[in-house]
Amino acid sequence: METLIDIVLLSFLVFTALAVAKMNDLFAVVMLSGIYSLLSASWFLDLDAVDVAFTEASVGAGISTLLFLASLKLVGRYEKRTRYRPLLALGVVLVTGTLLIYGTLDMPHFGLADTPVHQHVAPRYLNDSMAEVGVPNVVTSVLASYRGYDTLGETLVIFTAGIGVTSLLRVSRRTKQEEQRNVPADMQQQIILRVVAKWMLPLIMIFAFYVQFHGDYGPGGGFQAGVIFAAGVILYTMLYGLSTTQEVFRQELLELLAAAGVLIYGGVGIVCMILGGNFLDYNVLRHDPVHGQHLGILLVELGVGITVATVMITIFFKFTWRTVKHKYIIK
Amino acid sequence: MVRDVISWIFLLSGSFFCLTGGIGLIRFPEFFSRIHAASLTDTLGASLILIGLMFQAGISLTLAKLIMILIFSLLAGTTASHAMAKAALKSGMCPLDQIDRGRQPTIKSYRDQDIT
Amino acid sequence: MNIIGLYNYWIVVVLMMIGFYVVIAHENLIKKLVGLSIFQTSVFFFYISTGKISGATAPILDSRYNLYSNPLPHVLILTAIVVGIATTALGLALVVRIQESYGSIEEHEIQSQDTKDQMESQLEAYGFKKKHILSIQNLDE
Numbered sequence: 001m002e003t004l005i006d007i008v009l010l011s012f013l014v015f016t017a018l019a020v021a022k023m024n025d026l027f028a029v030v031m032l033s034g035i036y037s038l039l040s041a042s043w044f045l046d047l048d049a050v051d052v053a054f055t056e057a058s059v060g061a062g063i064s065t066l067l068f069l070a071s072l073k074l075v076g077r078y079e080k081r082t083r084y085r086p087l088l089a090l091g092v093v094l095v096t097g098t099l100l101i102y103g104t105l106d107m108p109h110f111g112l113a114d115t116p117v118h119q120h121v122a123p124r125y126l127n128d129s130m131a132e133v134g135v136p137n138v139v140t141s142v143l144a145s146y147r148g149y150d151t152l153g154e155t156l157v158i159f160t161a162g163i164g165v166t167s168l169l170r171v172s173r174r175t176k177q178e179e180q181r182n183v184p185a186d187m188q189q190q191i192i193l194r195v196v197a198k199w200m201l202p203l204i205m206i207f208a209f210y211v212q213f214h215g216d217y218g219p220g221g222g223f224q225a226g227v228i229f230a231a232g233v234i235l236y237t238m239l240y241g242l243s244t245t246q247e248v249f250r251q252e253l254l255e256l257l258a259a260a261g262v263l264i265y266g267g268v269g270i271v272c273m274i275l276g277g278n279f280l281d282y283n284v285l286r287h288d289p290v291h292g293q294h295l296g297i298l299l300v301e302l303g304v305g306i307t308v309a310t311v312m313i314t315i316f317f318k319f320t321w322r323t324v325k326h327k328y329i330i331k
Numbered sequence: 332m333v334r335d336v337i338s339w340i341f342l343l344s345g346s347f348f349c350l351t352g353g354i355g356l357i358r359f360p361e362f363f364s365r366i367h368a369a370s371l372t373d374t375l376g377a378s379l380i381l382i383g384l385m386f387q388a389g390i391s392l393t394l395a396k397l398i399m400i401l402i403f404s405l406l407a408g409t410t411a412s413h414a415m416a417k418a419a420l421k422s423g424m425c426p427l428d429q430i431d432r433g434r435q436p437t438i439k440s441y442r443d444q445d446i447t
Numbered sequence: 448m449n450i451i452g453l454y455n456y457w458i459v460v461v462l463m464m465i466g467f468y469v470v471i472a473h474e475n476l477i478k479k480l481v482g483l484s485i486f487q488t489s490v491f492f493f494y495i496s497t498g499k500i501s502g503a504t505a506p507i508l509d510s511r512y513n514l515y516s517n518p519l520p521h522v523l524i525l526t527a528i529v530v531g532i533a534t535t536a537l538g539l540a541l542v543v544r545i546q547e548s549y550g551s552i553e554e555h556e557i558q559s560q561d562t563k564d565q566m567e568s569q570l571e572a573y574g575f576k577k578k579h580i581l582s583i584q585n586l587d588e
Binding site: 003006007010011013014017018020021026029030033036037040043044047048049050051052055056059060063064067068070071072074075076079080082083086089090092093094096097100101104105107108109110111112113115117118121122125126129130136137138139142143147150151154157158160161164165168169217218219223308315318319322 | 451452453454455456457458460461462463464465466467468469471472473474475477478480481482484485488491492495496497498499500501503504505506507508509514515516517518519520521522524525526528529530532533534535536537539540541542543544546552553555
């Protein structure tokens with residue numbers, strides 16, 4: 001029965017991808033890519049990857065669709081037809097696909113337990129994680145403790161993306177004046193949406209904190225929590241205007257918090273070195289190694305959550321300022 | 332045993348409404364009727380399936396989480412349909428019966444081959 | 448060669464090739480970014496489906512279960528998803544700036560405008576004054 005669900009879900013994924021390739025209305029393409037992300041989140045859930053499904057649903061179906069739509073407003077909705085038939089591209093794709101399928105004939109079958117992937121490293125993590133780290137969610141313990149250095153690099157990548165978008169899409173003072181004058185008037189009539197957004201915002205934020213701190217015992221952690229928090233703020237911004245939200249989330253505060261998140265993460269590592277251990281070796285943080293691991297994981301996940309939330313909010317704000325500039329100043 | 336039968340009834344009827352919503356989404360000729368079919372999936376289909384799952388969960392933390400999911404999805408789903416219909420009206424579409432009464436839309440909400 | 452056992456790898460290859468085709472054959476920059484994200488997700492499927500064990504549960508330790516799926520691919524793919532969204536955001540910001548500079552995001556129009564600018568600047572370097580240059584024809588025609 002599970003095989004039937006697998007086959008149906010995978011076929012849906014292929015049909016959605018084919019539809020994305022064929023259509024030339026970019027609005028429909030972006031919506032289909034959101035559906036594709038949700039279907040892949042269900043497929044991840046079927047593969048027992050609950051943390052990954054959570055992240056893919058929130059990041060792929062939430063933030064990614066949002067950013068694509070914001071840039072679609074700035075660039076134009078339709079794709080022009082190519083003037084030639086891309087037969088060479090089709091040939092290259094078919095040859096590569098055939099070679100790859102020939103390569104998969106040697107791979108171990110789906111679902112077997114004695115493949116090379118499951119030897120050595122993974123059983124050690126599964127067996128020793130409770131004794132060494134003391135956290136039930138093995139993915140969180142591997143992400144934040146055993147492979148904490150990679151997660152530091154990942155947080156830096158998000159921070160760099162925030163810096164990049166900030167330097168590419170600058171905001172001028174004239175744009176801010178136009179926004180303050182014009183945009184709240186556009187959204188005054190959406191009473192139902194405004195009331196519902198006001199109701200939902202505290203629920204979304206409480207859920208974000210729940211996901212952040214419950215990541216040790218169930219699916220969750222810093223990334224998902226940061227994205228959910230950003231999604232709540234973005235919902236509020238879309239209905240009440242940028243100036244209203246920027247009275248709380250000022251630009252300087254967002255930049256400060258993004259850097260502070262990375263600083264917390266790196267700072268935990270340096271404190272561990274000062275106290276006598278290696279970089280990001282949480283055992284030395286408290287009197288007892290397991291308590292030290294708990295404290296270390298809590299702090300680094302907090303740093304990750306703060307950075308991800310503020311960078312996602314910053315990126316969305318930059319795109320929205322650009323749409324204000326296009327709408328009221330350029331056109 | 333009785334609990335299983337009740338949860339089966341709810342799950343099956345929820346799936347039936349989801350299927351009907353999907354068929355309606357493809358077969359209805361016009362945008363506003365399609366919004367109605369899609370919102371059917373979101374409200375009735377999801378609610379019945381969640382209530383069926385509540386019977387399977389028993390009295391536990393899972394039941395509280397399922398109730399919260401139900402409330403939130405009802406709130407968000409209906410608001411999304413409202414937002415879609417309002418956006419369509421604002422951009423100039425109007426439902427078919429208003430076209431029959433003489434109002435001219437800026438954008439058509441149907442394809443010509445679907446209406447005849 | 449068990450078809451059911453290898454079906455998920457073949458779907459991964461099909462999705463990867465669809466994403467690859469969209470990136471190299473379509474000319475609109477936003478379409479290319481969507482195709483790139485399809486390509487990325489197919490790689491994620493590949494990694495995570497190698498970690499699945501039949502009859503196992505999610506890798507959250509609990510006293511009721513004793514067989515867990517492999518947590519290591521989950522960690523790697525979590526990082527990969529977040530890095531993917533970071534690069535997509537940066538790519539979209541670049542597309543917006545390209546639209547503002549060139550006026551279009553179709554590849555051939557951007558290229559012809561680049562070549563036209565290059566030819567004009569070369570002619571100017573050779574000493575031809577601006578008013579003597581008749582307007583350079585659009586290279587597509």
